[in-house]
Each structure stands twice: as structure tokens, then as C-alpha cells.
Amino acid sequence: MKRLVLLVLFVFPLAAAASPPEELRRALDLFEYGEYEEARRIAESLLARNVLATDEQLIDANRIVALAYLYSHHPERLERAQQYFLQLLSIEPDYRLDPFFTPPAALEFFEQVRQENEERLAPIREQRRLAKQARAAEEAARRRFLEERARERESRAPPTVRYLQKNHVALVFLPFGAGQFQNGDRTAGIALAGIQLAAGLTSLGSYLVVENLKNDNGRYDPPQIRTARTFDTIKWVSGGIFYAAWLYGILDAWRGFQPEVLLEAPAIAPEVSVSGDGASLGISLRF
Structure with a gap:
């Protein structure tokens, strides 16, 4: 039990310890609320501890320490403030304190430190300028490389085949969505074909049932009359649905009909050919 308690006491502080960015965030919050020390x-x-990873984090930490020393009554406050301001300027020689949140005396002291060390800061500023230019040149080279690779892929890609599809007005009047398929409206074509196929088969099946119920004299036996009437009604209703869908398909296909269409992809299209002996309906496949 004692070992368990010691283990908990050892592990809990590790789990509760904040990361360096979180500690810095807490320091910034305390500084904003006037808890400078x-x-x-x-x-x-x-x-x-040298645990801050980015220039921005290092700048914030040095700024907090320098200003906190400057605001304090520490006997070496000016020397310490200058030390941390110099560390800040060694990271970003052109850094400026925010005049809205920094007292004029602190701004003046910071600028004095910069001016007194301008000669030492100049090489750092120049190196940062060169590094910035190098990063910009590297980014530009990377973009050019990616653009060239994209152009190479496009040049190796097979060319888009375009062809002129000639549509036929005769297909507008055919059932099962033929006009919609020709116009490129496959969703409507599939829907109309499904509705007409189901309605047509239902009507045909009902007709066969009605005919099968007749006796040798072509009449219905009394027990079969009700069944025959039911299937006869189904026959006419489903037949009406078939022809209504056909009529709608004609009107819809006519509205979207175009004599010629320029296509950019392989397509399967109905094809009608007319000859002296009659007409034929087929399917053409183009690549």
C-alpha cells in the first residue's frame, strides 16, 4: 500500500505538469493582469531550461522578463532588462514593442538598447534578410518544380477525344426513355424505362390472367367474374400509366432535343438509319 501511495505521488505531478507552451501562455496571462514577478x-x-522551440516563443519570454525587471525595484533591474532585451533583439533585430501596452519610459529604454547595439545587430539583420530571401527562393523553386511536374503529367495524359454526335428526332417518340438517353439525361431515362417496363409487364400479365379465366365459350364462370374484373382494372390502370409515362417522355425529350452535340468522352448512343426499304434502330459505341 505504501508503494502504491508513493507511485501515485510520483506520477500525478508528472501528469499534471504543463508543457512549455502552456507555461508561457500562463506567464503571458499573468503579465497582462499585472502579476509581473x-x-x-x-x-x-x-x-x-531552453525548452522553447520557436522564435515567437523566445521573443515573448524575453520580453516578459525584460519588462518585468524594468517595472520592478530589483537593484540590477536596468542591467537585467538590457540583458533580456538584447537576447530578444538577437532573435529579431527589427522587433518593436507595442506602444499601446508599453509605457513610454520602457519604449525609450528599449530603443536606447537597440541604438547602442546597432553595430552588433546589423550582421544579424543582414543574415536574417539573406535567410528570408533564401526561403523565398526555395519556395519559388518548389512551386516551379510542382508546376513542371503537373505540366509533364498533363502532356503525358492521353488527349481528349471529341466527336460530334448527331441526334435523331425519331428517338424522341420511342418509349423506355430512348429520347432521354439520347439527350444525355440518364437518370430520367432510367426512371422512365423502369416505370414503363413495370407498367407494361403488369398490364400484359393482367391481360393474360383475364384471358386465361375465360371458359371454352369465351365467358367467365360466376366464381371467376370478380377476379376477372379486378385484373381487368389492373390491366387498364397499368396500361394508362405506361402510356402516360410514354407521353411525358416524348414531351421531356422534345424539350431537351438538340440535333448535334459535341461530346468529350466515350458514349453509347442509339442510332437510327433510314433506307429505301425501311428504318433500323441500333446502338453505336464511340471511343
Whole structure:
């Protein structure tokens, strides 16, 4: 039991420990609320441990420590503030404190530190300028490389085959969505074909049932009359649905009909040919 308690006491602080960015965020919050000493203690500890990864984090930490020393009554406050301001300027020589949140005396002191060390900061500024140019050149080269690769892929891609499809007005009047398929409206064509196929088969099946119920004299036996009437009604209703869908298909296909269409992809299209002996309906496949 004692070992378990010791293990919990050891593990819990590790689990609860904040990461360096979280500690820096807490220091920034404390600094904004005027808790300068506590903010300085946290930021100074982060800098001493060298756990901050980005330039922005290092700049924030050095700014907090420098200003906190400047606002304090520490006997070496000016020397310490100058030390951390110089560390900040060594990261970003052109950094500017925010005049809306920084007292004029602190702004003046910071600019004085910059001016006194301008000669030492100039090489750093030049190196940063060259590094920025190098990064920009690298990014431009990377974009050119990707653009060239994209153009190469496009040049190797097979050319788009275009052809002129001539449509036939005769297909507009055919059932089962033939006009819709010709116009490229496959959804409507499939829907109309399905409706007409189901209605047509239902009507045909009902007709066969009605005919099969007749006796040798072509009449219905009394027990079969009700059944015959039911299937006869189904026959006419389903037949009406078939012809209504056919009529709708004609009107819809006529509205979207175009004599010629320029296509860019392989297509299967109905084809009608007319000769002296009659007409034929087929399917053409183009690649």
C-alpha cells in the first residue's frame, strides 16, 4: 500500500505538469493582469531550461522578463532588462514593442538598447534578410518544380477525344426513355424505362390472367367474374400509366432535343438509319 501511495505521488505531478507552451501562455496571462514577478519567474525559468522551440516563443519570454525587471525595484533591474532585451533583439533585430501596452519610459529604454547595439545587430539583420530571401527562393523553386511536374503529367495524359454526335428526332417518340438517353439525361431515362417496363409487364400479365379465366365459350364462370374484373382494372390502370409515362417522355425529350452535340468522352448512343426499304434502330459505341 505504501508503494502504491508513493507511485501515485510520483506520477500525478508528472501528469499534471504543463508543457512549455502552456507555461508561457500562463506567464503571458499573468503579465497582462499585472502579476509581473510571477510572470517573470515562469518566463525566466523557461529560458533557463531552453525548452522553447520557436522564435515567437523566445521573443515573448524575453520580453516578459525584460519588462518585468524594468517595472520592478530589483537593484540590477536596468542591467537585467538590457540583458533580456538584447537576447530578444538577437532573435529579431527589427522587433518593436507595442506602444499601446508599453509605457513610454520602457519604449525609450528599449530603443536606447537597440541604438547602442546597432553595430552588433546589423550582421544579424543582414543574415536574417539573406535567410528570408533564401526561403523565398526555395519556395519559388518548389512551386516551379510542382508546376513542371503537373505540366509533364498533363502532356503525358492521353488527349481528349471529341466527336460530334448527331441526334435523331425519331428517338424522341420511342418509349423506355430512348429520347432521354439520347439527350444525355440518364437518370430520367432510367426512371422512365423502369416505370414503363413495370407498367407494361403488369398490364400484359393482367391481360393474360383475364384471358386465361375465360371458359371454352369465351365467358367467365360466376366464381371467376370478380377476379376477372379486378385484373381487368389492373390491366387498364397499368396500361394508362405506361402510356402516360410514354407521353411525358416524348414531351421531356422534345424539350431537351438538340440535333448535334459535341461530346468529350466515350458514349453509347442509339442510332437510327433510314433506307429505301425501311428504318433500323441500333446502338453505336464511340471511343
